[in-house]
Amino acid sequence: MNSDIITKDTPKISAKERRFSRLILFIEDLVKVPLFGCQHCGECILSSTAFVCSQRCPKRMRNGPCGGTGEDGSCEVYPERKCVWYKIYKRAKLLRRVSLLYQFNKIHNWNLESTAAWLNVFKKRNKPPIWFVWNDKQKVKELISRDT
Amino acid sequence: MTLREKISAGKFVVCGEMEPPKSCDAETIKKKSAYFKGYVDAVNITDNQTAVVRLSSLASAKILLDEGLEPIMQITCRDRNRLAIQSDLLGAAALGIRNVLCLTGDHQRFGDQPEAKGVFDLDSIQLIATVTNMNNGYLLSGQELKKATDFFIGGAANPSGTTFEMQLIRLYKKVKAGVHFIQTQPVFDLERFNKWMEKVKEMRLHEQCAIIAGVMPVKSVNALLYMKNEVPGMRISNEYIERMSKATDPKEEGIKIAIEIIQTLKTINGIKGIHLMPVMWESITPTIIEQSGLAKR
Numbered sequence: 001m002n003s004d005i006i007t008k009d010t011p012k013i014s015a016k017e018r019r020f021s022r023l024i025l026f027i028e029d030l031v032k033v034p035l036f037g038c039q040h041c042g043e044c045i046l047s048s049t050a051f052v053c054s055q056r057c058p059k060r061m062r063n064g065p066c067g068g069t070g071e072d073g074s075c076e077v078y079p080e081r082k083c084v085w086y087k088i089y090k091r092a093k094l095l096r097r098v099s100l101l102y103q104f105n106k107i108h109n110w111n112l113e114s115t116a117a118w119l120n121v122f123k124k125r126n127k128p129p130i131w132f133v134w135n136d137k138q139k140v141k142e143l144i145s146r147d148t
Numbered sequence: 149m150t151l152r153e154k155i156s157a158g159k160f161v162v163c164g165e166m167e168p169p170k171s172c173d174a175e176t177i178k179k180k181s182a183y184f185k186g187y188v189d190a191v192n193i194t195d196n197q198t199a200v201v202r203l204s205s206l207a208s209a210k211i212l213l214d215e216g217l218e219p220i221m222q223i224t225c226r227d228r229n230r231l232a233i234q235s236d237l238l239g240a241a242a243l244g245i246r247n248v249l250c251l252t253g254d255h256q257r258f259g260d261q262p263e264a265k266g267v268f269d270l271d272s273i274q275l276i277a278t279v280t281n282m283n284n285g286y287l288l289s290g291q292e293l294k295k296a297t298d299f300f301i302g303g304a305a306n307p308s309g310t311t312f313e314m315q316l317i318r319l320y321k322k323v324k325a326g327v328h329f330i331q332t333q334p335v336f337d338l339e340r341f342n343k344w345m346e347k348v349k350e351m352r353l354h355e356q357c358a359i360i361a362g363v364m365p366v367k368s369v370n371a372l373l374y375m376k377n378e379v380p381g382m383r384i385s386n387e388y389i390e391r392m393s394k395a396t397d398p399k400e401e402g403i404k405i406a407i408e409i410i411q412t413l414k415t416i417n418g419i420k421g422i423h424l425m426p427v428m429w430e431s432i433t434p435t436i437i438e439q440s441g442l443a444k445r
Contacts, residue, residue: 002281059268067333082308144320
């Protein structure tokens, strides 16, 4: 249903909160920009993309790569770069977080752009991050065999 | 019988593909429709493919519909945000267009106007979910539609894309988002396609959506080499390149290869149809369908 694909009726951001959000974003940036190349979408899905930011993709794909990844993993738009989803897949394999790639990432709420994702989690606008994944392989198997 | 009915009745379907003209000339579309009439079950109408401006897919689909063909309207996320997409879909439904193919779209950098701003508000999986939502009678706003749409939803898959598993995960997500049929990128590497199909069957995705395999007849070896070297995510087996370069009549050889591929694909269990996409060569559609024995299906 609707709520499975898009987040609706999240608490409004007041002017006061926006100012506070900017402060949190500054702190968040100190970590997220050098480590992940954060694009400030405000709706962080880093934990489900194996801690590689999917928003650096030229098409801003949130649910996996387009069909144009080169065989060496290069991006089709900027061949000198690596496809972020290629990196996500490799990292997910390494960190055993592949089962999270099967999740549907909801339609982006552009209202949250340039706000602090950490604050948005606290204010229940976003899902909290998933820190640990146990039995990744088993989970993938269960996902595939479910309702078939 | 509509495409949906044919597929659910278990018939082997054939889809064609037409690119709208780079002008406002409706006659071109009507003229081209003669290549498809009586040969294919539905025709894909590309939506500004490779980011080059053409007559809109919605208008072209309507023209084809009036010509008595069944269009599959392609819809991409490059040029429209969620508002425009939903409004176009409602318009398409009102005009009687029943099939949509949901794509992310080529990046604008490949087109004739690379300075343009790409939208990419949704991606193809989110677009499929949006159409499913509209079929259920809702807009993304949560508002209920007085009359729900009834689209037969399509998606694309790339069996030769990188990485293999990630492309399967995307297919899985598309199925879960409610896709009804899948059209694959052109098959030029049967070994890889078989491997992909095995995996699809293992995940039992072919039971939840109809897989329609893409076939692209080519006119020359250069077209093959261009795809191999310049188009990312395409695999072309060397056998075909060798055969095309040695052929005295490359066009004839191209047709022969396409027919061979079709005949192999027909034998693969789980394939529900063929999607014939001769780029800039629509006139060859009847020849290939007749020669490959698909005319009497």
